Amino acid sequence: MVKIRFPDGTERSYPDATPIRDIVDGLGGRLKKEALAAQVDGVIKDLSFCLKNDAALKFLTFEDADGAGVFHHTSSHILAQAVKRLYPGVRLGIGPAIKDGFYYDFDREESFTPEDLEKIEAEMARIVEEDLPMERFELGREEAIAFFSALGEDYKVELIRDLPEDTIISCYRTGEFVDLCAGPHLPSTGSVKACKLLSLAGAYWRGSGENPMLQRIYGTSFPKKSLLDQYLHRLEEAKKRDHRKLGRELDLFSVHDEAPGFPFLHPRGMIIRNELEKFWREQHALAGYQEIKTPIILNRVLWERSGHWDHYKENMYFTRIDEQDFAVKPMNCPGSMLLYRLDLHSYRDLPIRLAELGLVHRHEMSGTLHGMMRVRAFTQDDAHIFMLPSQIKEEVAAVIELTDRIYSVFGFDYHVELSTRPEKAMGSEEMWELATTALREVLEERGMAFIINEGDGAFYGPKIDFHLRDSIGRTWQCGTIQLDFQMPEKFDLHYIGEDGQKHRPAVIHRVVYGSIERFMAVLIEHFAGAFPAWLAPVQAVVIPITDRHHAYAASVLKRLREAGIRAESDTRSEKVGYKIREAQLQKIPYMLVVGDKEAEAGSVAVRERAGGDRGSVEVSEFINALLGEIAASQLRCPETTIDRAL
């Protein structure tokens, strides 16, 4: 007998080698129908898995992220099987579950077309209809290689050869189709009721540009058609928040064929940007930063010294001035280093925090450009912190706090990644180890969740990255904290220590917004264009009912503007409904309707963007309320910031 413990704490005994499926069938209820797989002592297993030892057992349904993963993974096998049936010569790459779906990579001479996808979808439906059981079996290493070699599946053979020696090599069979796979899987193909292939894309084998490019088919699947429809609807809704669409509709920015990757900011977009910068300057002054500005074009010699010439040249733009080579800066650090080096620094002066809203240019590959999210010129809200080695952890922690505070004003959720030494790196292994450990310790001491991004550090040091989510769930790196022992060496920076000797300072490179352009893009999608009043390009619009109210409207507008409120008046000869509709579509926070009653009472009839008609109030009352709202929403001057600066 084996003793099985369930999540609710109950325990039951079953005969040795009872398949999990029998247990769930015995329990009956909702789970009997919905269980897709199970966690045995935390390890995900097929329902056909036989329990031979005492264990904690948790059933997984589509509601569980792991359960959905199993469901999608099985869907990807069905996709591969359908493709093999329709196009027998195709060789298989890999086909994992991903967030909200799955993909499979195929190697085929001809390109798949959208029509092919329809055919494949239809064949997948047939495989689901056939309700083929998913049978797991294991092969020895040589057996497996022989098996997939015979099938001509060279990529699978390559995968097997690269598996660690002690790996159990398992395969799953559905009807005539067998795929190399660690599993687990659904018991059969029948439960994948609703399946949709979404897109087609090229993808390098094993993610390396050196390798051949395969054709990747993306899809998603659900246990019910209604869930699929819901998902597709959600996707449609999310696309309406796309910053490129809202940027045009709200007249915030544009991109032009004449300048790919270099967005133009319109007057309304500029207001948002200026508000962001204003807020940023306040926060950084409080946190003890000083602002500088360094040149955009600097001599080649500087870039050779900093290492950019060797490590970053392919991303840089160059020019010649008076027969000398210059480069347009892709980063702000070298300029900042020059400034630090200008003076002699005492250990008592450290840390020195030099902040710069620096415009950098990078030659990004054309295929990667994306609205304002990924561009070729952007402004980093940069800062370089020069400090004693003993101050590293404290300063890193302070930057994390500042970032968290600023993000929280916007209501962003974010996740954190720690990126380690890349292949093309400067400096010794020991230095990297030291720097990486310091960053890791700060994160751990603060109890922050983070994932490790192996080999993704900057060429001069490891980094902590803050990622924000766009409207359709893609994440974009915004804030980053990079620890650097290289630039101080390269630029021979030093400070005079207590002992009167020269010592090497450590440097942190950091950004909070990341790039103001990208941050604005994320912001637009986050608020779906409906900005809080402090950021809204137009905070209030006055709507006179008829021409005879224009004079009063003008007087209200004047008072609003004198109070520092960004306001406009809509004096077109249109009906109130028309003007309101327009203002709603422009997502203006407040609409102030003025007619006879208001003109007489010196009031405005307030309509809130979100809340609708709020009735009439005195003009001064409205102004005070709005100014109060603006001040409150920025949560300025929290005590912790002031403490730190002192």
Added chain:
RNA sequence: GCCGGCGUAGCUCAAUUGGCAGAGCAGCUGACUUGUAAUCAGCAGGUUGCGGGUUCGAGUCCCAUCGCCGGCUCCA
């Protein structure tokens, strides 16, 4: 940069097997003087991304190029 898809009026989209480039919204003009999400009428708007080719004839087919979209790679 690579793979696939797409470029028609300011925006959203039509145009049959290759056969006269069109609609709504926005814009302009006029009328209407309006009380919380679209008043009516008229006018104007185009070298179909750009450049070649096939054809009696190309928005439509072919080639090349630029840009955009979705991915891959890379990155703030």
